[in-house]
Amino acid sequence: MVNRRVFTLSFLASMVTPGLDLSAIPGLAQQTPMGGGGGSSTAGAHAAIYDAQHRPITAGGFVKSGPIVFQDATKAAGLDAFTHVMGTREKKFILEAIGSGVGLIDYDNDGWLDIYLVNGSTYDAMDGKAPQPRAALFHNNRDGTFTDVAEKAGVLNERWGFGVVVADFDNDGWPDIYVTNFGKNRLYKNNHDGTFTDVAEKAGVALGNWSTGATWGDINGDGRLDLFVPGYIHYDLKNPPVSGSKAVSYAFCNYRGVATMCGPRGLQGETDHLFQNNGDGTFTDISKKAGVSDPSAYYGFGGIFADFSNNGRQDLIVADDSTPNYYYSNNGNGTFTDNSYASGFALNQDGRETATMGMAVADYDNDGWLDIATTDFSDDYFVVYHNDGQANFTDVSYQLGTARDTIPFLGWGVGFIDYDNNGWKDLMYLNGHVYPQVDEHDWGMTYAERPLLFHNEGGKKFSLVPPVIGTSLADVMASRGAAFGDLFNTGKIDVVVNVMDSHPVLMRNVFETSNHWVKFNLVGGPKSPRDAVGAAVYVKTGTLRQRCDKMAGGSFLSSNDPRLHFGLGEATAIDDVEIQWPSGAVEHVKIPAVDRIYTIEEGKGITGEMKPSSLKA
Amino acid sequence: MKLFSRGCVAVLVGMALTATAAMAQSGSKSTVLDRTQAGKIMPATVFFRGQTAPTQARNSGGVHFADGKYMLAALVDTSGYATEVRQSYQGYLLTEVKIDFGGHTLVPGAYGFGFLAHHQFVVLNLAGQRLLEASSQAFTGRRPVPLEVLAGAHGYELCSGRECVDFHRNR
Numbered sequence: 001m002v003n004r005r006v007f008t009l010s011f012l013a014s015m016v017t018p019g020l021d022l023s024a025i026p027g028l029a030q031q032t033p034m035g036g037g038g039g040s041s042t043a044g045a046h047a048a049i050y051d052a053q054h055r056p057i058t059a060g061g062f063v064k065s066g067p068i069v070f071q072d073a074t075k076a077a078g079l080d081a082f083t084h085v086m087g088t089r090e091k092k093f094i095l096e097a098i099g100s101g102v103g104l105i106d107y108d109n110d111g112w113l114d115i116y117l118v119n120g121s122t123y124d125a126m127d128g129k130a131p132q133p134r135a136a137l138f139h140n141n142r143d144g145t146f147t148d149v150a151e152k153a154g155v156l157n158e159r160w161g162f163g164v165v166v167a168d169f170d171n172d173g174w175p176d177i178y179v180t181n182f183g184k185n186r187l188y189k190n191n192h193d194g195t196f197t198d199v200a201e202k203a204g205v206a207l208g209n210w211s212t213g214a215t216w217g218d219i220n221g222d223g224r225l226d227l228f229v230p231g232y233i234h235y236d237l238k239n240p241p242v243s244g245s246k247a248v249s250y251a252f253c254n255y256r257g258v259a260t261m262c263g264p265r266g267l268q269g270e271t272d273h274l275f276q277n278n279g280d281g282t283f284t285d286i287s288k289k290a291g292v293s294d295p296s297a298y299y300g301f302g303g304i305f306a307d308f309s310n311n312g313r314q315d316l317i318v319a320d321d322s323t324p325n326y327y328y329s330n331n332g333n334g335t336f337t338d339n340s341y342a343s344g345f346a347l348n349q350d351g352r353e354t355a356t357m358g359m360a361v362a363d364y365d366n367d368g369w370l371d372i373a374t375t376d377f378s379d380d381y382f383v384v385y386h387n388d389g390q391a392n393f394t395d396v397s398y399q400l401g402t403a404r405d406t407i408p409f410l411g412w413g414v415g416f417i418d419y420d421n422n423g424w425k426d427l428m429y430l431n432g433h434v435y436p437q438v439d440e441h442d443w444g445m446t447y448a449e450r451p452l453l454f455h456n457e458g459g460k461k462f463s464l465v466p467p468v469i470g471t472s473l474a475d476v477m478a479s480r481g482a483a484f485g486d487l488f489n490t491g492k493i494d495v496v497v498n499v500m501d502s503h504p505v506l507m508r509n510v511f512e513t514s515n516h517w518v519k520f521n522l523v524g525g526p527k528s529p530r531d532a533v534g535a536a537v538y539v540k541t542g543t544l545r546q547r548c549d550k551m552a553g554g555s556f557l558s559s560n561d562p563r564l565h566f567g568l569g570e571a572t573a574i575d576d577v578e579i580q581w582p583s584g585a586v587e588h589v590k591i592p593a594v595d596r597i598y599t600i601e602e603g604k605g606i607t608g609e610m611k612p613s614s615l616k617a
Numbered sequence: 618m619k620l621f622s623r624g625c626v627a628v629l630v631g632m633a634l635t636a637t638a639a640m641a642q643s644g645s646k647s648t649v650l651d652r653t654q655a656g657k658i659m660p661a662t663v664f665f666r667g668q669t670a671p672t673q674a675r676n677s678g679g680v681h682f683a684d685g686k687y688m689l690a691a692l693v694d695t696s697g698y699a700t701e702v703r704q705s706y707q708g709y710l711l712t713e714v715k716i717d718f719g720g721h722t723l724v725p726g727a728y729g730f731g732f733l734a735h736h737q738f739v740v741l742n743l744a745g746q747r748l749l750e751a752s753s754q755a756f757t758g759r760r761p762v763p764l765e766v767l768a769g770a771h772g773y774e775l776c777s778g779r780e781c782v783d784f785h786r787n788r
Binding site: 039040044045243248249250251252253254256257265266296323324341344347349350351352353 | 668778
């Protein structure tokens with residue numbers, strides 16, 4: 001394991017702090033109302049939090065016993081065959097520090113999720129002095145193991161890679177892969193035979209500087225998926241941002257007075273792009289006309305198309321690092337209105353621009369409106385924006401009980417996942433710092449950090465699930481992109497993490513529960529995108545009415561399970577399933593049994609059924 | 618949604634009334650500048666304590682007084698400064714008129730400023746020395762932004778996050 005710090009049970013046995021309550025620690029209060037966290041927006045330096053063994057809480061606070069949620073299945077699955085590489089370990093420049101994403105894709109349509117892992121690059125590789133690091137496409141062998149078929153599939157990328165998003169852009173029934181890079185992006189078209197062809201140049205979606213977390217959505221209701229690609233920093237490899245150079249606004253880039261890499265503040269940002277799908281394999285850049293070009297060149301990390309105003313249109317949110325987030329309302333005519341400030345999504349409750357990295361979208365309180373969770377830099381809390389209706393967002397992080405525990409952490413991947421299938425979506429964050437220097441100082445932070453999992457207490461509160469020694473919640477790693485999905489068709493949501501300069505981590509969900517579930521694989525009709533991106537599904541059991549939306553792209557630089565998963569609690573029957581298709585059609589489907597994966601085609605009802613597998617962890 | 622809309626209307630009506638009061642106080646048509654208006658005339662970079670740093674036009678505001686003179690404020694990207702400087706230097710203030718913060722007069726010039734803990738507002742000279750301190754107040758009831766200038770009950774308010782400090786033109 002290269003640079004991955006997974007603490008063994010024996011080592012941790014002497015480092016236990018049962019039930020550590022961060023909210024009870026007075027030193028956590030911020031010291032300055034407006035502070036600079038190096039080149040990132042923060043709430044100012046906070047007092048360090050340590051566990052009983054004086055380990056920073058970001059790599060400590062473990063408990064001996066508690067709920068066992070995830071086990072590390074990386075080696076057993078064979079995912080340790082992949083090693084992520086990005087620049088140097090010193091992270092002298094921001095290009096090296098961001099990491100890469102994970103895409104969950106059933107590329108061969110066999111009903112089992114495969115895994116695409118983006119890789120970075122090195123300066124020697126960019127100079128042609130060393131081989132380019134390669135991406136991996138892990139084929140699911142349906143026996144708990146995976147085999148890397150990236151070379152045969154033609155999806156090695158071999159560029160300085162960041163993001164991945166999966167969708168069927170050409171409506172042929174086979175998922176395609178869009179990879180964002182520093183350099184030209186890739187659009188891997190699925191050839192239906194286990195191979196792909198890069199058509200990015202021909203399609204007109206290659207771009208050429210630093211692209212990040214892209215998203216697909218049908219913005220105009222023509223049944224074709226359009227593509228939004230955020231830009232982060234306009235970067236010049238030949239003139240890297242060194243303190244005092246022309247590429248940087250400052251003479252001295254630092255974090256808490258210690259010299260660090262520069263950025264993002266002080267560096268030139270990169271604009272965003274929206275490509276309209278012409279339906280003939282090509283796209284047209286309509287960013288300016290549509291009103292989403294980001295003329296201020298904020299530091300964009302990711303976009304997500306979803307219907308936040310429940311009007312049947314795909315709105316767009318953009319995570320911006322240390323600059324205001326964007327919320328664009330879809331006007332229904334191919335244009336958007338920038339309602340970032342009016343919606344409440346631009347800033348946190350203190351009016352502060354946050355260093356937003358990842359985003360997750362879901363209806364966590366089952367009120368029928370999509371909410372948003374974002375990750376943030378250390379010395380600031382991760383924000384949960386509640387949708388009060390009509391895309392009016394309120395920062396409810398402190399009311400929900402998620403804010404305080406997140407402050408020391410620097411978060412990336414994030415997902416709303418119902419890990420215990422009780423019908424309430426829980427919240428998970430994957431973390432790791434950008435500055436290796438934090439390990440050398442007494443700041444209460446670590447470069448490698450543990451994940452955070454919050455249990456949803458009926459939509460009103462979230463409580464931290466303790467990191468039990470020997471489980472994946474106690475894995476300490478430099479996490480970046482993460483994707484969430486049911487890799488083994490057991491009805492439980494697993495997590496795949498792309499770890500900076502190391503092997504990925506497969507966090508297999510092993511939570512013991514008798515709760516039921518159901519999962520839907522949607523196929524759109526002639527007037528909807530074929531993979532039904534943009535569909536909203538409502539499942540009613542008793543008094544509970546849940547909503548899940550089909551989205552392409554999210555978390556951090558990643559793409560989640562394309563199937564929609566519903567935990568059902570103790571319910572053994574579903575009262576109603578309502579599907580709002582992207583075409584506008586509304587369909588009610590009778591579900592014969594729970595604990596199944598159903599394929600539902602628009603206008604045809606259930607056309608396929610799969611029973612859960614019995615694959616044991 | 619309805620509650621928020623009513624709240625917005627109430628705030629807007631309140632702002633309009635206070636703006637009217639402010640105009641009456643200053644004689645005629647002084648104008649509060651929003652981020653778009655102030656961002657156009659605020660310098661892109663400013664000098665303070667040995668360095669030049671970019672201002673944030675998106676986080677700017679000001680007043681265009683009836684006689685044509687300006688007061689402008691903007692947050693500054695202070696990432697390149699040492700921690701001790703950043704603790705008090707957050708924004709840049711340019712004024713062509715005498716203005717009063719909490720009974721202290723600031724003469725025309727260029728300054729740094731910051732909102733500190735315990736409702737403290739400070740103005741600094743370009744060498745980083747404190748020139749004046751005034752009390753700020755936390756507000757509730759509307760969404761805060763990183764920086765804005767508003768018409769207030771006693772003239773104007775310079776706000777950052779949830780903290781505001783009153784100021785008025787000193788004749």
